Amino acid sequence: MKLFLDTANLQEIKQAAAWGVIDGVTTNPTLVAKEGGDFPSRLAQICEFIKGPVSAEVLATDTSGMIAEARTLAAIAPQVVIKIPMTAAGLQAVTALKEEGIRCNVTLIFSFNQALLAAKAGASYISPFLGRLDDLGHDGVQLVSNICEVFRHYNFATEVIAASIRHPLHVLQVAQAGAHIATLPFSVLEKMFNHPLTEQGIERFLADWQKVR
DSSP: OEEEEEOOOHHHHHHHHHHTOOOEEEOOHHHHHHHOSOHHHHHHHHHHHOOSOEEEEOOOOSHHHHHHHHHHHHTTOTTEEEEEESSHHHHHHHHHHHHTTOOEEEEEEOSHHHHHHHHHHTOSEEEEBHHHHHHTTSOHHHHHHHHHHHHHHHTOOOEEEEBSOOSHHHHHHHHHHTOSEEEEOHHHHHHHTOOHHHHHHHHHHHHHHHHHO
16 A cells, blocks of 8 residues: 655655655645645645655636646646546546546545546546544545445546545554555654554663673
8 A cells, every 4th residue: 555645844745755655745725825835836846855646736616727727736747646626527627637648636535426426537546535534423444445345346447545544543444445545644654653562672672782782
């Protein structure tokens, strides 16, 4: 399973890239606004550090507006993927952009039917938001599992990005569910390194080494 970092923070991206564990980045205007600066410039900076897919979200809600924004964003770097909202207008934009060779990530997926429609429209990626479903008492991981099962059965080329990851256990669960990708905040990525037995083992090895020096 591939791991994407969900952020617009350059320091986080640089650190994750240095660890060698990140395959791509997902971002949006909200994340960029938290960091300051304009969206196109920040997107170009991110693409300097990440050679894998970098998803960038449009702001327009109408088809023609989304297509125009997508063309501008896609011209920034070859690895840019356009995040399009799961609406009828959005899927119309995805269909048109696919014909132009522009890859799209349909975002804000909360049901299997939405995922199916996005795949049929030609999305390269779809992003089911499992954490937000969990917040409402639904089973977000089960949704990811259902999508992956059907996509495998029908050989859809669309890759499933498990989004709205809340904690490291979600990473395990979506991997077991068959997600192609998990996109996660830097805080969750950091927690994936940690286990108390690893820390205890290091401390013990160092203590034992001091005894034999």
